[in-house]
Amino acid sequence: MSNTDAEMPAIYPPSPAVLDQAWIKDWRSYAKNANLDPVTYWEGRARELEWSRLWTTVLDDSQAPFYKWFTGARTNIVTNAIDRHLQGPRKNKLALLWESEDGQETRTFSYFSLNREVTTMANVLKALGVRKGDRVTIYLPRIPEVFFAMLACAKIGAVHSVIFAGFSADALTSRIDDSESKVVITSDGSWINGSVFPLKDIVDEAVRFSPTVENVLVVKRTGTKVHMDPLRDHWYHDLTALPIARGTCETVQVDAEDPLFILYTSGSTGKPKAVLHTHGGYMVGTYATLHDTFDIHDEDRFWCTADAGWITGHSYVVYGPLLCGATSFMYEGGPSYPHPDRWWSLIEHFGITTLYTAPTAIRSLMRFGDAWVNRHDLSSLRLLGTVGEPINPEAWRWFYEVVGGSRAPIMDTWWQTETGMFQIAGVPAMPQKPGSAGYPVFGQRAEIVDDKGNPVPDGTEGFLTLLNPWPAMMRTLYNDDQRYLDSYWNVFPGRYATGDSARRDSDGYYWVIGRTDDIIKVSGHRLGTAEIEAAVASATAVAEAAAIGLPHEIKGNAIHVYVVLNPGHEGNRTTVEEIRAHVAAHLSPIAKPDEVVFVESLPKTRSGKIMRRVLRARALGHDEGDLSTLDD
Numbered sequence: 001m002s003n004t005d006a007e008m009p010a011i012y013p014p015s016p017a018v019l020d021q022a023w024i025k026d027w028r029s030y031a032k033n034a035n036l037d038p039v040t041y042w043e044g045r046a047r048e049l050e051w052s053r054l055w056t057t058v059l060d061d062s063q064a065p066f067y068k069w070f071t072g073a074r075t076n077i078v079t080n081a082i083d084r085h086l087q088g089p090r091k092n093k094l095a096l097l098w099e100s101e102d103g104q105e106t107r108t109f110s111y112f113s114l115n116r117e118v119t120t121m122a123n124v125l126k127a128l129g130v131r132k133g134d135r136v137t138i139y140l141p142r143i144p145e146v147f148f149a150m151l152a153c154a155k156i157g158a159v160h161s162v163i164f165a166g167f168s169a170d171a172l173t174s175r176i177d178d179s180e181s182k183v184v185i186t187s188d189g190s191w192i193n194g195s196v197f198p199l200k201d202i203v204d205e206a207v208r209f210s211p212t213v214e215n216v217l218v219v220k221r222t223g224t225k226v227h228m229d230p231l232r233d234h235w236y237h238d239l240t241a242l243p244i245a246r247g248t249c250e251t252v253q254v255d256a257e258d259p260l261f262i263l264y265t266s267g268s269t270g271k272p273k274a275v276l277h278t279h280g281g282y283m284v285g286t287y288a289t290l291h292d293t294f295d296i297h298d299e300d301r302f303w304c305t306a307d308a309g310w311i312t313g314h315s316y317v318v319y320g321p322l323l324c325g326a327t328s329f330m331y332e333g334g335p336s337y338p339h340p341d342r343w344w345s346l347i348e349h350f351g352i353t354t355l356y357t358a359p360t361a362i363r364s365l366m367r368f369g370d371a372w373v374n375r376h377d378l379s380s381l382r383l384l385g386t387v388g389e390p391i392n393p394e395a396w397r398w399f400y401e402v403v404g405g406s407r408a409p410i411m412d413t414w415w416q417t418e419t420g421m422f423q424i425a426g427v428p429a430m431p432q433k434p435g436s437a438g439y440p441v442f443g444q445r446a447e448i449v450d451d452k453g454n455p456v457p458d459g460t461e462g463f464l465t466l467l468n469p470w471p472a473m474m475r476t477l478y479n480d481d482q483r484y485l486d487s488y489w490n491v492f493p494g495r496y497a498t499g500d501s502a503r504r505d506s507d508g509y510y511w512v513i514g515r516t517d518d519i520i521k522v523s524g525h526r527l528g529t530a531e532i533e534a535a536v537a538s539a540t541a542v543a544e545a546a547a548i549g550l551p552h553e554i555k556g557n558a559i560h561v562y563v564v565l566n567p568g569h570e571g572n573r574t575t576v577e578e579i580r581a582h583v584a585a586h587l588s589p590i591a592k593p594d595e596v597v598f599v600e601s602l603p604k605t606r607s608g609k610i611m612r613r614v615l616r617a618r619a620l621g622h623d624e625g626d627l628s629t630l631d632d
């Protein structure tokens, strides 16, 4: 496992077997056509789906950058994710395959039975007073009910806000409050490596003072004893037994531009951003990109390991696979519990054909050695994929050779919560370069620019920008149009600013390097320094804190915090552990700092802004750069 960049071929062309199976073989002419006229291209893709009324305009850019897609059209993402499959042979096809963390339970749902479950949940939500446009917070582990809950909201036109079940009380509270949710759907607990994470207790704390939450729906998962407020809390299985849950439920036809969900994601400053996605465009974009990049065929079993609490889970665990009529596999647990071959045994057992995961997971499994992989027959795998951060050559090669048997191309997909769908990603027929996500997707153009917004020559690092609007783009930040403009469109006028740095090589391949702002990707999870600093600073011992990300072999980035203590507190091991536990309890266990450094003061500008780049440079032993704005 000590191969260096230099020992690897720079480019991996598709094998004859891959080409033979690929839907899109002549990708060059496909890309050329799409890029000549992206709007017509997207219109064609939209026609592959069902609409109860067609659009009058494909792309309305009259109020750009508040773009609208398929205006005048009516549909519902559930019409295409479930209902249309019930009319043909896919009715009895597996839509969802699920296995529990302990391996004792498997649950399977055909499109027919998924429809029944979603209908039941939708009826329950309606009985609880949820109406079109109302927000529902979903805080669930990786269990089938997360599918039911998201799809049930969509079916009745309600707007879901899924919160990753690894977030703790303060994070949950602020997100529930900001969305003004009426209902929270949760479970008694979740299984994490054999122990219980108390989701319901966390919800109790989060909704105690909520002015909007009227009902909490609780799915029984761990059997943990929980407090049930008789006026507010309901066991889901109690309600499904009532007549209110029975009968059919209409999939309401909504406007293409009606909201489907909001998803909170970290920004560089202040509170998390509530990214808003809509039914029509999001549906077309996730359907088309999943279909092309992962070459979805009816016989595939697609496993995206992301949690539904992140955009990858929304687009490519739940919606994309169902829109394609595929079989989506969901596993409750993590990669290496109880053994380092848990994932490999699942691939063998279920005959997974496509595995889409994060570089951090690959690196963590690679560490255990090849033998854990080699004891399983992984010959069912025909395609692999990665997302969330750049993949290093060593991990790429291990994934390709050991996991994929040098047979399965790796689709590196670059995109964001805001983009809803892949933006830079190949198709299997395209030659792959390890570490590069390839070209912009069909119909998209990307450019690397300098800090003034001028394009830079190939080979030069700069800011990655996107030029064309695309159907699954966020429409705005919920209740914050100005922040939408300022964060993405006013940075480089006429361009969508991604916040990433990248370069393009002479073949036109894009190489994403990393964030240029105060967002840290930790084990593929997106966190903001502002949120981490607020959590650290709310510990009693702490007066002030600064958080930065530093390179980490497995996690990609690790969180380091610099802390100024309040008088009377000592910077010792106990304080470090207190701070780490405090962050875990208030923000999330994934945000626990790897290192806490006690300092007398923090480097700041004269206007009082923390200069994180100075802390980073010092920690890495780099030149500290221009210090003229530093306050002494």
Ligand code: 6R9
Binding pocket: 265, 310, 311, 312, 386, 387, 388, 389, 390, 391, 412, 413, 414, 415, 416, 417, 418, 437, 498, 499, 500, 512, 513, 514, 515, 521, 524, 525, 526
């Ligand atoms: C889908 C997702 C977005 C940020 C993005 C970039 C990083 C995602 C990547 C990648 C290099 C890839 N990122 N995919 N970097 N190669 N294939 O991860 O969304 O959580 O919003 O994060 O993740 O920095 O800007 P999100």
